[in-house]
Amino acid sequence: MNRKRVGIVGAGQLGRMLALAGYPLGIECRVLDTAAEAPGAQVAPAVLGRLDDARALAELASQVDVVTLEIENVAVAPLEALLERTTVYPPPRAVAAAQDRLAEKTLFRSLEIPTTQFVVVDGEKDLGVAARELGWPLVLKTRRMGYDGRGQRVVSSEAELAAAWRELGGVPSIAEQWVRFVREVSLIAVRGANDERAFYPLAENVHRDGILARTVAPYVDASLQAHAERWLGALLSALDYRGVLTVEFFQTERGLLANEMAPRVHNSGHWTIEGAETSQFENHLRAVLGWPLGSTRARGHAAMLNLLGQLPPIEAVLAIPGAHFHDYGKSPRPGRKVGHCTLVDGDRERLLERLRAVERLVGL
């Protein structure tokens, strides 16, 4: 048997969980990161280097059958250059679209995927236009390097808007209408070889301070599921995508609005490790290698709680029935995603009770 090797650009917790999902399948992952102690580098051989360094990327590529990534905020040009020597999934142009809010929104619109109303803010001169067209409050977001609530400000007046513009560095941005949402949901899709597709059930997400706090899945709404699948299906086709693709939506009274997409496995899909028949990590690997996809069906109900800053005592968490613990191997730091806990139960009410028990443990 010819075992496969997959190179992962980035070695955070996503790279770590991808590498761990690979071992049972006989897939050896190699990770690229600047730090030898990165979560992924603790469980898989690492190439040390910057994620945008052509030589480091070439070295990674030389060791593997296919290159993928666990982060979208990487320079696209070196990834595109890599296409001359190896396969890169997802395609670099999907990465490019996901790392620039304007490109992303433009893509959504071109595919008739409903999204928030927005105004391009290239300079101070555009702030007035944004205020007039969108009203208050509005959200100013840098076009690039936005994740976990970074690079954005909610503002309610022209003075706040001007201050936010300066605070965010006066870089190319967009202003978005503030959306009154009922809830936030996300859909994780995966596309393999020969246009094989699979969609996980919708998950309901709660953010705190811009960072995902918890996910409960499945969020059952057949109509929303069908809409979201159609839109992600359009994205998969338009981008000739391979691998896992995630879109986060606002659910409003008038339906779903696409907020942003991530060309990778996603925090809101961590519940799939125990809560679905095949995890997002295994399905991403299967997809980039062109192997058949696994079932995305949920096993009962699942809840995922991010562990931020520091880990709670593992013995207290494991004493809660149905609790599974995921330690990313990081050192503590305020606000840092250091692990997550997943609960699975056949009964949704009991699941939520146990979720509250874990939340109390971590001081929420």
Add this chain to the structure above:
Amino acid sequence: MNRKRVGIVGAGQLGRMLALAGYPLGIECRVLDTAAEAPGAQVAPAVLGRLDDARALAELASQVDVVTLEIENVAVAPLEALLERTTVYPPPRAVAAAQDRLAEKTLFRSLEIPTTQFVVVDGEKDLGVAARELGWPLVLKTRRMGYDGRGQRVVSSEAELAAAWRELGGVPSIAEQWVRFVREVSLIAVRGANDERAFYPLAENVHRDGILARTVAPYVDASLQAHAERWLGALLSALDYRGVLTVEFFQTERGLLANEMAPRVHNSGHWTIEGAETSQFENHLRAVLGWPLGSTRARGHAAMLNLLGQLPPIEAVLAIPGAHFHDYGKSPRPGRKVGHCTLVDGDRERLLERLRAVERLVGL
């Protein structure tokens, strides 16, 4: 957080799956093996050395919080000596009982656990007694180093018995009455700190040429489950056990007969990775660290097929709905356990159909 380290004596597929179960829990395993390319040494740092080498064991112990093992056929004296410097679970005397068929049978009898009738065969002089007391056919088994059908012969005449005795090396043995069984089942128990206990559902096993071919679980029979749990409970107490303990039974028309026990995670428990709420590997680690145990409940029905000799094409296996693949990272060799495939399904009949599909793939 003070992360835990567990040392594993042996680095075969069991050590590999233990190490992989450890990473999400923040447990770093260290394995001891003679070969740097051993399955477990591919996924965890290794101490290279013989499993009975006191210095190698001491080096392993110096790196970890607790020492455990993935194999029972190791010298007990060096393990006992290790108790002076670290914790060893399961207790070495449980290992001693499991590696000697006479000690094992004697222990079963002392706890009133039904087992096959047997005669001690210390020399040629005992062969006649065995023949008279047990009748034909009988099974001659060496007291030590028996696993996967090794060290045993079924014989049907005095001439065959004498020949078998010589073939097996004329070593201390036992002769057992041949048992007409309805099926073979196994029970996996786990005992943690403070006498916490958990039992997986019974699993039904099929052996071919003495090697486990497949397991289907749960095998639902409340009465047999209760009997088996009582007997394993008695063993856990008698041995002051910690970790996973497995007993294989023959189911006869008059109930269960204990055949043998293994003081470790077991091939007939591989289905628990996807088929139970907590795998035997995770529960073994939780137990030896004194952490709360996880639920042993089955998620629907599961079937496990051992992949022997060489791996089938992974793409063909993964195309079968519900199939999960486990590659042990070994090179092919006739009869060698190189991996396994697990199927999970809510419907037992559909599960068995899919199992037949995998069996056809591997030429069974």
